[in-house]
Amino acid sequence: GAVVSQHPSRVICKSGTSVKIECRSLDFQATTMFWYRQFPKKSLMLMATSNEGSKATYEQGVEKDKFLINHASLTLSTLTVTSAHPEDSSFYICSASSPWGQGSYEQYFGPGTRLTVT
């Protein structure tokens, strides 16, 4: 199946700083990428949907100014957590999909990024 990578896998940052998480589709062109947040022992909560070359669509209750999403190419999307606070600590997961070719109609997930804000 299609491969999606995330970097970094783990990151620790101080409160007030910003951190960027990268999501890459390695073997297919992803027209759409999704960003999820997962709390311990909970399901995945969709934060936003990003389509290449356009602004991300955020789910209700997600602060777009705090969670900046950029999808500049068909293989890369980034999530920047700005002015991070301890309550932003979580497991962030991206997924990528495309309506054609490899990855068609499925969402392929990255391995996740564990963010800890101290």
Added chain:
Amino acid sequence: GENVEQHPSTLSVQEGDSAVIKCTYSDSASNYFPWYKQELGKGPQLIIDIRSNVGEKKDQRIAVTLNKTAKHFSLHITETQPEDSAVYFCAASISGGYQKVTFGIGTKLQVIP
């Protein structure tokens, strides 16, 4: 919007037995139903999916059934093995999986050797 309910939340089975996880969905427009396996500290991995134009799909020890009329679908794992232990999520989507997917709450499966 779509609402996906999943049960049980936890499931323990003896190695070699079968495991069944059931989900229901609310939006009759949903036409794509993937199942994901998530191991601790990792992202979800697609294990099987089914589209609304079929009622059953099988891949080795894993099978999924779909009842569109009742709006429910199930995952069946036969001859369970310890490595099947993980959290399993069902999901539903309209317009295929490349658009927004709504997840169930997850089922933690434990296979006891």
